[in-house]
Amino acid sequence: MNLINIKKGNYCNNIIKRIPVTIFMIVSFFLTQSYFGTSNYGLIGKVYVFEGILVCFFIIAKGKGKIVIKTFEKKLALMLIAPYICMFLYSLFLSIFEKEITIKHAFSESMIPILMPIAAVCIYRYFYKNIVEAIFYAAIINYTFYVIAFIRIHGIKGLLTFIILTENAPLGEKPLEVHELTFIFALLIIYYIWNWNNEKNKIKLFISSIYCILGYKRILILGVILALVFHIIFKKIDSRRKKKNFLNIIVILMLLFSIFWIYASATTFFVDVAQKFNIELSGRGEITDVLKGYYDLS
Secondary structure: OOOOOOOOOOHHHHHHHHHHHHHHHHHHHHHOOOOOOOOOHHHHHHHHHHHHHHHHHHHHHHOOOOOOOOHHHHHHHHHHHHHHHHHHHHHHHHHHHHOOOOHHHHHHHHHHHHHHHHHHHHHHHHHOHHHHHHHHHHHHHHHHHHHHHHHHHHOHHHHHHHHHHHHHOOOOOOOOOOHHHHHHHHHHHHHHHHOOOOHHHHHHHHHHHHHHHHHOOHHHHHHHHHHHHHHHHHHHOOOHHHHHHHHHHHHHHHHHHHHHHHHHHOOOHHHHHHHHHOOOOOOHHHHHHHHOOOOOOO
């Protein structure tokens, strides 16, 4: 099952095309990370918008003055943008009628989240499979800096007991906990399993799996397993109608789970469960505490 429509091209041209977007991804990753003091969320939005505009020029040049976005890509972009558009309109309502925030603040906080998915779709439209390759190499290069930082602290043997060392390390001394990249490696694992027939993908799958495990996000491991189970079931379904019904069931279950999550987040549910089963929330209880009193569902 190929998720991306791959256009054949010269191998060297693909590498040349991949280099600038790989560098862009490496910079973007560092701008979201705090361990080396490189985090700058204000700048990353501007970097993405600049990259999106630049890629639009490439697409226009390639398409002789036209930008052609496929229907699937339009739907995907709308799915990504729709929540932020709703948030923007609600913020605008608050700024006009409730005077809780300024109109300028409503625009400044909403535009980057809306523009970034559009930039991502444009980047995908131009680079196709090369964007997956760029993400892989950029993530590997970026995370290797953190692996080196961990080895400098604990030595190479420390990798054998990285879970204990990471859990016992004080805050700010856990270089392997780069959650943004751990989630990316998980997505790459799923992608390479879906495209298992490619021999090179098997090597990349192995590397992505090792780095994902080092990131040690337990809930993510469960997520990958569930995704693969769903994928196996989906592939075994022979009817298009049955596949559609299966996807509808999954969507309904996810919607119900999301509603429950919203409800539970404004109550003591998670704290109560954590205390009962002796689960360390690592500060997450404080996040749900902020939500209490803002809404209730019945």
